Amino acid sequence: MLELTSVFLFMLFGGMAVGCALSMIVQRNPLYSAISLVGVFVSLACLYVTLAAPFIAAVQVIVYAGAIMVLVVFVIMLLNVETEVRRPLRLRYLIPVAAGLSFVLIAQVFFMLFFVGPVSSAPSNVGLTASIGAGLFTEYILPFEITSVLILMAIVGAMTLARRAADIPLAARSADSSGAAGSPFTDPINDSRISGSRPGLTEIVGREMAARAIERLESRTGRGQGEET
Amino acid sequence: MIPLSWYLALSAVLFTIGAAGVIIKRNAISMFMCIELMLNAVNLTFVAFSSHFNDVTGQLFVFIVMAVAASEAAVGLGIIIAIFRNRESLDVDEASILKL
């Protein structure tokens, strides 16, 4: 009975995961892909629960579904990424290559599974928050701390990238005001390049964000004219 | 109990899908998501092993992998936005020269 239930759950969530994953790479619209991926994550979270790892399951939902993918969706919406344009493929040969490599990978794994066979295992109770916390803060304190440094680096890196984007209009503005034509930088306020083929939506967002960035920069530097950067 | 190999097989399938996606997809964000899928496939093996061998280490690694993935998302998306602002396209094949 229980066996049947767990098999059923595995099939359900595993099937969902595979289905969503397939959907993710089949979909041409990145947003659909993203939502499919969220589906994979949630399915995997459910699998983790069946594997008696509730903490990881919850973190999976919070981090992957709740943070990373929200960011991705946010970016997709912000950039208004459209369906992949069908244009003459430059690297057409990659599709058969991918298929071949995928087949090899699958073959290898199942080769291993077939020959290694089942592993005896014991019922688990290690997935509780307390055991994870104990492991994380005793034996694995160093990886944990390194991870925190990594995250700090990521924060700084992301801020740097974002700030560079904010600097560009400033330079463009000063270049414009000095009459220099052909500036390599774009002015996101008057440039429609930032919006996609869907006019009127993200263009407004982009303009608003850029204008706010300029405003903030100017108020920080305390002058109306930006300097050459 | 579900046999361990089932989870491993599932993980392998997901990983393969992700790997194939990285090669096939041209959109930077889609590639990014495929990489996340591969990470998750690995996470699944970690959790499965951890659970089957009753050892918490695997789950700790999953935890750390998630932290790495989060960092990667922050920086990666920042880069994607920067690329988009300069090229008005997310097609990685367009970005084949190390120049803006």
Add this chain to the structure above:
Amino acid sequence: MNWNSPLVQAGLTMLGINIAFVVVLMIVAYTVLAERRILALIQGRLGPNRVGYGGVLQPFADLLKFILKEEVIPDQATKFFYLLAPIIAITAALMTIIVYPFGPTVNLPFFGPVKLVIAQFDIALLYVLGMTSVGVYGIMLAGWASNSKYSLMGGLRASAQMISYELSLGLSLVGVVLMSGTLDLYSVVELQTNRWEFSPVLNFFLQPLSWNIFLQPLGFIIYLISAIAETNRVPFDLPEAETELVAGFHTEYSALKFALFFMAEYVNMFTVSVLATTLFLGGWNGPGVATFPVLGVFYFLGKIIFFLFLYIWLRGTLPRFRFDQLMNFGWTFLLPAAILNIIVSATVAYFYY
């Protein structure tokens, strides 16, 4: 009948979930009515008072209206997500309610002692946070799928706001977790039963002193503010600022789909209130619960109602933030304050627990 057989337990749990859904939805419905009446009072009006005695049937009349209205789907909308969004919103909102303990262990006739919680598990708090974070998809997808600039703006604003404040909200709870040493909400509440040992009489009257709010005042304030922002309520209702964005992300939604968003918002209000009650105000604890456990349910409801009233009250009195003020406040005040709270709590917890 073997009450302990898994099937029976599962069935009972299903039953409990359904009952809880009904109760919550009823509470939500009457919260809406209460909001309208109280707002009216604050603004010197009468409010809806015609349907049923004093307007008690008004929610059902509204529901009927929503059901009967025409389903409008914008031509340019991305249909799948357009339809999916409200479902995600209401589902994510409702899914959290199974973990809240709404009363102490009571002796029911025929059943014996029963814990008044539908599901008790190790990571209940994380579960709540996870569900809350999934809820943001509903709003984002709704804004994007409607293919309308007001919707998109509202959706973007809402998602940015929710991502930002979710951080402070989660961090404000860490203090409580540190004090309690568990993520299980039932244990958290139980820990607030008898923290200090006074004389029996004082124990009776001073029971509220055991509540986490007295250990975590800063955490509570941060939580409260973040929770209001999280639910997009006044003064943080930027996503649906009528004067700027018509109605925000659900501008293009009508009829029952709008009703789902509407309900999701109030369910969210309810859940954050419950969470505040559970984590900070002792849940079902209160003077006399030790003697009459059933009293706990009423304490619990009373505290929730207090919070709901607080929301309505705020809505009636406070002006709206500007978007940059909102972001600045979240990132430069609430987040550092939450981190400070964690540091202090961790230090204290290290030395006293």
Add this chain to the structure above:
Amino acid sequence: MTNHWLSVVVFAPLVGATINWLIGRRVRSEAFIGIIACGSVGISTVIAFMIAFTEANGAALTNDAATPVMSHLWTWMQVGTFRADFGFAMDRLSGIYACFVTFVALLIHVFATGYMHGDRGFYRFFAYLNLFMFMMLTLVLADNILLMFVGWEGVGLCSYLLIGYYFNRQEAGDAAKKAFVANRVGDWGVILGIMLIFSLTGSISFFDKPAMEGVGAVESFLTVARGMPVESFTWGAIFAGGLTSAAVLLFIGATGKSAQIPLFVWLPDAMAGPTPVSALIHAATMVTAGVYMIVRCSQVYVHAPTAMFIIAIIGAATAIFAATIGLAQNDIKKVLAYSTVSQLGYMMLACGVGAFGAAIFHVMTHAFFKALLFLGSGSVIHGMHHEQDMRRMGGLKKYMPITFATMLTGGLAISGIPIFAGFFSKDEILWKTWSTASLGVANAGQILWLIGAVTALLTAVYMTRMMVMTFWGGERFREVPAGGQASEAHAHADDEDLKPHAARFDSAGDRPRHETGAHVGDAHHGSPHDEASDLTIDDDEDEHAAHHGPFTPHESPWVMTVPLIVLAILSTVGGLVGVPYALSSLIGLGDINYFEHMLEPAIAHAPGEHGAAANGGGTHQTPSASNPEWLSPPPQAHDGASPLSVGDGSHGEPGGGRAHDPHEVSMERLFTGISIVIALVGIGIGWLMFQKRPLLAMPRLLENKYYVDEVYNASIINPLKTGSRNVLWLFFDVGVVDGIVNGVGRGTREIGSVLRHLQPGFVRSYAAIILFGALAVIGYFAFSAYQVLPFTR
């Protein structure tokens, strides 16, 4: 015993050098710099003497057991059985060295504060000088040969820095480089010698040292060498890789450092440095380092008769060779320089004949009188407004009485007039040479004695010539130099001194011209020696040119004369610590050769002695250099298995219980008489030859130093330059090295042009390639796992 004050002796000058370099250059007060420099050396001196003579501090020189005072700072390196400590030790030998080095150096420092007065690089000079002291004391007090080598290199460095002190003068820089290169040639031998000694004996330490925390005990390589057989006297022994090879290799280093043939050429050129430097480094201390090393390793040398023979030959040859050159030099410092080389040859000769004690004794007395002579010459140069050519001096005794008196003392001392220090040491060397038994060739001792005696004669002659030219005769400095003189002076390889004073750098002595006006005020201000400073700063172009007409030499200030006086006293009485028995018994004093006895435990003796002593009645006689047995050749072939231990000498009661063979004693007295006669004859010849004609032209061959520099240039340097240019540069560097580098670059480019097709810039192809690689690795592991693991199916 352990006494860490010993480290203070070494490190005080380093501290002084650091202070002068870091602070002195900013303070720019000569008083401050001088006090720091002299003070740090003074501290070293005081502590060195305390350690050497006071019981409480170990009395390294006088304690009966001859135990060295040790100061182990840290273990420098320890690899396997190799142990090199950073530690110092003062035994009898290094104690004598440390005492006279610090004392002479102190006097020279004091002298230099006067001599260098007004120089722009005052702080630099004293920083270098103090650094030199640090290095010299490290060399002397090091407790292992490797640390000694550190000091060895360090003094070489400081010598380089100080010779090239006037770095804006071409010849100073060239001389510095020459000295450096010549020393490097020698150092090659030292390094190889150290390695060979380690591989032969498994130790590089001079002293037995107990195990300490973390390091094992170490036995002195000298102790080990003592137990090794004496090697045979054959030329092949040099290349056999035994102790003889090590001894010869070390001696190669000594020829470089102590300016022996063939590496002596740098020392005369080194006179381009300031005179105090010449006195300190190139007369008194550094150049005797080679002698020190040989005496220190005497236990090795007594087992290597071939090496001893070579040393004796080289030493004697150097002595007479340099003496003849010195006879013909006109530059006062050059005369002294060749004199130094000659005297170093004497010391080497003493080492070669096994008279290590006499060598050290001569080192010490030589330090006194040669430092005195150099300082005196510095005083003369100072008083003569930096004129070094003796042909423009003359009659100075009227103007510089103190300098004259002290230099006369030095001259008598070096000539070997009795009572003066040089007499005793030189006489002892000559006697030991005659009576040596340790040379493997018949009558070699007598031949070498003859060379030494001729050298002694020549020494007396050229010293007399120098004194006469400088202090007697007409006052030639008043004459305007004539063209004929200038052409005559072309014989000088590097002196332009005698040309008419038109060139910018004419007549420059060892001091460069001061910048006109730039330092006049600087020198005037706050100077306690107004007279001196006036005259010093007068030394600038116009003034000098105007003066070279008549001017009046002047006596030097007291900071310069006081050291002269002290050194003169030492040159007079310094030899009395080592009066041989043969002479002291003459006036009924018994054995008062304290120096010999003091040094006894630290040096080894020719292995033949032991057999002789054992033959002599079975009593344990103290073998000493003055032991009568030395005279008679070993009665029979010694067994060679038990050369004497280093410490054996201390068992004897000093001054008593020794057997002095009357025959020996009378022979020695005879030879002493011969020495005195030689000295007097030499002085007489010099006086007769040069009193009337001070400008007597000397043979061209001698004046041009046997064309040694020219021969070296033609035979070694030019072929080396040509070879470097044509083979090493144009063929090897340009052709091979550059060819390889360029070829690698070209090859890389070619490979890159092929491989770049793997890097098209398409991220997705990269991903495919990475995946392919990963799959290959996985496949490999899957396959190996399939083969290795036990499988359930």
